[in-house]
Amino acid sequence: MTARAALQARLEQGIAALGLALPAGAVERLLDYQALLERWNAAYNLTAVRDPAEMVTRHLLDSLAILPFVQGETLADLGTGPGLPGIPLAIAAPGRQILLVDSNGKKVRFLREAIRALKLDGVRAVQSRVEDAEGSFDCITARAFASLADMLGWGGHLLAPDGSWLAMKGKAPDEELPGVPPGYTVRGIHALAVPGLEAERSLVVLGRTAD
Known part of the structure; x- marks a missing residue:
């Protein structure tokens, strides 16, 4: 088995374990x-x-x-680094307008090359601090780059009124919940079972409170 075939088998087994159905060609593009x-x-x-x-x-x-x-027509991935989770989400569920935000120039150069090489329609990358990013998004993803209080403090202006904020964490961040700023509410905390990963993973889903 070639190295690529072994990676493909690992990825396909993981996708099946997650119960996901991806579009044609998605596995190949994820491996690319x-x-x-x-x-x-x-x-x-x-x-x-x-x-x-x-x-x-x-x-x-x-x-x-x-x-x-993930929901809605628009998504912003804050502190995306090399495109995580934004690029895999763009490949797995195409059709959204996705903004990848990172302050690191090297990482944004990589993101732009990945968008070009993988032909990711509707995806763009911007080099910016989260607090300086602009727009309104149905869904915001953030992968453990800060506390919940800091994430929402820096990026909350980007969340559409009925939008959903998906904060990816290791273990459930119980100690951070009291710091969630006024105007936001925790809609749910979900334990994630990532195939092949021993470490704990959790997802905190937040939204704006109704006025």
């Missing part, structure tokens, strides 16, 4: 993204994860685990 990330990572140190199989688990499957909670 992983290969591009692996190649750039050698020179630019975009992620601490170096092993390709670990990338499948910790990056691709970890991102896809939140797909059932």
Whole structure:
């Protein structure tokens, strides 16, 4: 079995375990993204994860685990780094307008190359601090880049009135819940089972409180 075939088998098994049905060609494009990330990572140190199989688990499957909670026509991925979870979500569920936001120039250069190479329609990357980003989005994703209070304090202006904020965390952040700013409410906390990953993963779903 080739290295690529082994990665494909790992990815397909994980997708099946998550109970997801992806569009035709999505698995190949996810692996193309992983290969591009692996190649750039050698020179630019975009992620601490170096092993390709670990990338499948910790990056691709970890991102896809939140797909059932993604909603709406527009999505902003804040502190996206090398495009996580934004790029896997764009591949797995095409058709949304997606904005990838990161302040790191190297990472944004990679994002723009990934968007071009993978032909990700409707996806764009902007180099910006979260608090300076603009727009209104039905769904916002953020992968453990800050506390809930800081995430919402910096990026809350981007959330549409009936939008959904998906905060990806390790263990459930019970100690952060009292810090959720006024105007926002926790809609649910979901334990995520990421295939092949021993570590705890949880998703905090937040929204605006009704006036």
